[in-house]
Amino acid sequence: MPAECAGAGGDPRPDIRQDSPDENQNHVAGETRGNVVQAGMIHGDVHFHYSVNPPAPTRPSQLPLAPPTFTDRYAELNLLGEQLRQARCQRETRLVVVIGTGGVGKTALAVHFLRDALDNFPDGQLHADLAGFTPSTIPVDPGHALGTFLRSLGIAPAEIPHDTASRAALFRSRTQGRRLAVLLDNAASAAQVLPLLPGNGGHLVVITTRRHLARLVTHGAQFLEVRPLDTLNAVRLLSVLVGHHRDDLGAEDSRRLAVLCGGLPLAVCAAAGRLVLRPGRPAARMIADLAGERRRLGALSQDDEVSVRAVFDVSHAALPGDAARLYRLLGLHPGRTFDVAAAAALAETDEFEAEDLLEYLVSASLLEERATSGRYDFHDLVRIHARERAHEHEAPAELDAAFDRLVDHYLRTAVSADLRINPGRWRLNPLFDEVRGHERFADQRSALLWLETELPTLGELVRLTCETERHSATWQLCESLWGFFVLRKHYDEWVECHRSGLVAAEALGDHAAQAWMLTALASASLGLGRPDQAEEDAAGARRRWREAGHRLGEAAALDRLGTAALARESPRTAITYFSEALKIHDELGRSRGVALMRRYLGEAYRDGGDSDAANAYFDRARHYFSSVGDEYHTARTLTAQATGHLMARRLPEAEEALDEALRLQKSVGAHHEVARVHSLLGRLASMLGRWDDARKHLREALAIYSGLGARQAGAIAQTLAELDEREP
Structure with a gap:
């Protein structure tokens, strides 16, 4: 028995036991050929009658040669x-x-x-x-x-x-x-x-x-x-294949090529072949050839023996009709991952049928299912191939219709998510009224999770709808992302999307849509600490809201103008803007808008030094938000009021308000606001001489801000360093 078999099944031979001391047992050890005779006692002669020995079995040796450049695995x-x-x-x-x-x-x-x-x-x-x-x-x-x-x-x-x-x-x-x-x-x-x-x-x-x-x-x-190689091992494979043939292939070029090949060994081999066989073509030129998706498969398929396109063509040709059609249409999806609902929209079928077809594509190794999330994804090169085959096999009208179905699916789902995140705010797009009451999400947490997961796809759809002149869809997608951006503060995507939305609204000549895009851009600029840009955008929004005759929109522009004035340390100007906006909300019977303006007025009076007026406004705003179950704005009001308590050194009141604000913001998943509250709790702990608590809160804030790529991370890090120097 081989040594490694100990404890793994034992000796595989039959367990032959002697039932009694007198009973003889036969046993054969080792390999034998031909007849074997075992006998306890023989009387007379024994003869074996055959003329030649039976032939020994042939020992085949058919394995192909081992690959000389094997790596990883x-x-x-x-x-x-x-x-x-x-x-x-x-x-x-x-x-x-x-x-x-x-x-x-x-x-x-x-x-x-x-x-x-x-x-x-x-x-x-x-x-x-x-x-x-x-x-x-x-x-x-x-x-x-x-x-x-x-x-x-x-x-x-x-x-x-x-x-x-x-x-x-x-x-x-x-x-x-x-x-x-x-x-x-x-x-x-x-x-x-x-x-x-x-x-x-x-x-x-x-x-x-x-x-x-x-x-x-x-x-x-x-x-x-077997999955594609990671970037490190794809680079190793490329280096072994290219060897000393190229002097102009640096480490970053190798990494870039490996990424463009998606770690697929066949693609890496094809790229290496081009590098070796075309020594006169600079490596940078080859990388440029692969960088564009339209040329990538062609560049990796010029040798029939090492053709990435041919390999995928065979898999596509083996698919039954409905699965092949879905494979091609999925090439239109702009994201890396997608769910069953998106596939169903593309194929114009129900989710049960779509799931069956997706499972077939998974079983054909053309898609990969992410078990924990129920989502699917393509390898980059497979996705490019699917898109190529879509344009080859499907009529342009069918491709346009499929993309329209996909856009409509994402728009309706994003609208549903926004209604769950912030049901109380007013909207411009009438689709919100159509979807209201038919929301697809059970709670705010699931809506936020979907938006967070789909943000890359939604951002690409905003860009693509603008490029393909589906302008109404462009700005409507932006509006549906408003509540999500307010909570999660993805400022880069926020600004990029709404700039595209503004271009689309201008192409439509829709003043209200233009105004909404500018209003949202003003909010992003305020979050990024750019009050001058915010004021410019908000002023432009106010003009367009007036042109559209939309008083609620004008009130929204006024509150951005007021917030910009606060950021420039002009509380009196801010009070003027907020008061005008409050008047509009009051005249229109918008209780939520009135409460928001009271919170903003509380901040303006606080910064102007009138703490009594500030607390009166804060209390009335907080009472309204609490009564309607709006945890986010209740917490924002508590945070604003706690800031005033800190300024006046009313530390017990500040701590009570901040503790409650932290609980509420964690509950709604407003990460940026959680970090803000931690930073204020750190400041409070420092004022009380609780240095360990101060460090704890500041580190929490720093971790969140750093994870979000927020500008506040630098200031928090500096505060922590100063605290360590002063109180080691």
Whole structure:
């Protein structure tokens, strides 16, 4: 028994026990050929009547050569090693199905491992390329592959049966009790593989495929998914392949090429081939060729032997009609990941049918499912291929219709999310009234999670709808993101989206939409500490709101003008703007707007030194927000009031207000506001001489601000450093 089998099944030989001291037992150790006779006692002669010894079985050696540039795959090699150990120790056939998209290195992994483990297969190795995904080739019939295997095992052609079932039975018989490595490469289906499985013994069967051969689960198969290389190992592979052939390929160029290839080994090999075979073309030029998505697949497919496009073409051609159509339409999706609902919108089907089709694409290794989130994603090169095939196979009108369905899906879902985040604010887009009452989210937390997850896609849709002159959708998408941006403060995306929204609104000649985009841009500028830009945008918004005859919009522009004045330390000017806005809200019966202006007036009077007036406004605002369950604005009001308490050194009142504000902001997930409250609690603790508490709160604030990339992080870090110097 091999040493590594100890504790893993024990000695695989039958446990032969002596039932009584007088009973003789027979036992054969080692390998034998021909007849074996064991006898306790013989009387007379023994004769064996045959003229020649039976032929020793042929030891095939069919594995391809190992790849000379193999890199990484340590986890995958360990799993294969464990299956080999089980095959040896338990004297049973082990199946490993190596799954992955085309060009990911499945065959290279299998051959590298099996070549390294040749000593474990004393009876040889068998290999069959089953051509399941070979361009212009019909998958190999298992009966044909069995004929090749049987001849390799020394069976005369005349003794090989004609039908597949009989050949499979003979193959199992001739491999029974032996130890073979069997590589079934490029399998198309479980039906193609099953007849090729050897008989019981210490065999290791490795099957490479692009499909999830679920039927093999019942045969005890282990499934090993091979993913693209990470950037570090893709760079290593590129460096080995290029070697000394290029002097102009620096570390950053190599990293960029590896990223553009998406870590797909076939793509890395194609890029390396171009670098080696075109020494006169600068590496920077080649990187530029790959940088544009329209040219990338072509640049990686110029050699028929190493063509990324051809590999994906085969997978696409093997799909049934509905799955192939969805694959192509998914190429229109602008994000890296998507959910079932988005796929259903593209395919114009229900979510149940879409999920079935997505599962088929996953099983074909064209998509990957993220198990914890229920989302799907493409490899970058696969996504580019899907988009190419969409433009090749689908009519332009169908592509436009599919994209419109996708935009409508995201717009309606974002509107639903915004209604859940902030149900009380007024909206410009009438779609909000249509969706109200039919929200798709159970609570604010799930709405925020969806928006956070989909933000990259939503940002791309804003850009694409503007570029393709779907201008109404552009500004409407921006408006649907308002509540999310207010809570999460993604300022870069906030500004970029609303600038596109402004361009779209101007193209439409829609004054109200222009005004809303400028109002939102003014808010972003205030958050970024740019009061002059905020004032300019808010003034432009006020003019356009007046042109549109929209008084609520004018009130919104006035409160931005007031906040800009506060930021410039002009509380009297701010009071004028806020008072005018409050009057409009009051005349229109907008209680929420009145409460907001009271909070702003509290801040203005606080900064102007009138704490009594400030607290009166704060108390009335807080009472309203609490009564309607608006935790975010209740907390904002408490924070503003606590700031006044700190200024007046009313420290117990400040601490009580800040503790409650922190609880509420954590509840709604307003990360930026949580950091603001922590920074104020740090200031309060310093004023009380509680230095450890001060450091704790400031570090919490710094961690959040740093994670958000917020400008406040620098000031908090400096305060912490000064605190450490003063009170080590």
